[in-house]
Amino acid sequence: MELLQLEEICVSYGRIEVLRQVSLQVNEGEIVALLGANGAGKTTTLRAISGLVKPRQGDILFDGSSILALPAHRIVGQGIAQCPEGRKVFPTLTVEENLRLGAYLHRNDKEWVEEGQEKVWELFPRLHERRFQLAGTLSGGEQQMLAIGRALMARPRLLLLDEPSLGLAPLLVQEIFRTIKAINAQGVAILLVEQNARLALKIAHRAYVLATGQVVVSGEAADLANDEKLRKAYLGAAPAQS
Numbered sequence: 001m002e003l004l005q006l007e008e009i010c011v012s013y014g015r016i017e018v019l020r021q022v023s024l025q026v027n028e029g030e031i032v033a034l035l036g037a038n039g040a041g042k043t044t045t046l047r048a049i050s051g052l053v054k055p056r057q058g059d060i061l062f063d064g065s066s067i068l069a070l071p072a073h074r075i076v077g078q079g080i081a082q083c084p085e086g087r088k089v090f091p092t093l094t095v096e097e098n099l100r101l102g103a104y105l106h107r108n109d110k111e112w113v114e115e116g117q118e119k120v121w122e123l124f125p126r127l128h129e130r131r132f133q134l135a136g137t138l139s140g141g142e143q144q145m146l147a148i149g150r151a152l153m154a155r156p157r158l159l160l161l162d163e164p165s166l167g168l169a170p171l172l173v174q175e176i177f178r179t180i181k182a183i184n185a186q187g188v189a190i191l192l193v194e195q196n197a198r199l200a201l202k203i204a205h206r207a208y209v210l211a212t213g214q215v216v217v218s219g220e221a222a223d224l225a226n227d228e229k230l231r232k233a234y235l236g237a238a239p240a241q242s
């Protein structure tokens with residue numbers, strides 16, 4: 001069942017066109033990887049889905065209806081949450097305060113917020129231990145967990161993850177990827193932007209490769225993972241570890 005559908009979207013920053021007729025689809029229950037070199041347009045694609053930039057052409061459907069005209073907060077309300085590149089937690093707020101911001105639309109529903117919080121603690125026990133600590137004092141890995149937890153507080157049906165492994169040590173990367181699979185197993189569809197193509201293709205069901213704003217390859221993750229030519233052309237060398 002189709003959950004998210006991008007239909008030939010075009011996005012420009014000023015006069016520069018950064019996405020050209022990008023079409024992609026995420027089905028219910030899927031992990032879909034969005035790969036490509038730096039500057040290919042991956043973050044812009046996620047920002048378009050979240051309503052942070054508006055495509056000049058094309059359409060974005062969620063659950064069969066266009067979300068193109070909706071403001072960002074309404075898109076969150078529909079069930080799409082984004083975990084931004086570079087984590088962007090609020091350093092001078094506590095772990096718990098950061099999490100609660102993710103439930104902003106339901107801030108007056110104490111039960112709803114607490115239920116969401118319990119789920120995040122289950123997923124990330126380490127965050128629970130540090131719930132009164134300022135987010136700025138957490139390690140990079142813990143901040144990434146917090147950023148993911150904050151997105152989950154919106155109880156999304158679709159989670160957009162932008163480079164969750166960036167700058168993390170290999171063991172932490174493994175932990176983050178295990179968590180992504182666990183979140184997916186709870187029924188949340190995931191669109192995963194990653195530099196680490198090898199790892200992303202291991203957990204993804206399908207994948208798309210962007211190059212200079214266009215989808216150049218798409219298919220089953222396993223097929224893409226075994227395609228040496230593709231890897232050399234678009235994905236760079238595989239990282240040594242993992």
Ligand SMILES: Nc1ncnc2c1ncn2[C@@H]1O[C@H](COP(=O)(O)OP(=O)(O)O)[C@@H](O)[C@H]1O
Binds near residue numbers: 036037038044
């Ligand atoms: N706010 C912006 N204003 C102008 N150009 C931008 C902006 N954000 C990104 N770009 C440009 O758009 C292109 C795609 O960027 P981005 O979506 O961030 O790529 P990726 O996430 O794949 O690295 C790049 O050439 C980048 O320099």
Ligand SMILES: [Mg+2]
Binds near residue numbers: 042043044085
């Ligand atoms: Mg990016």
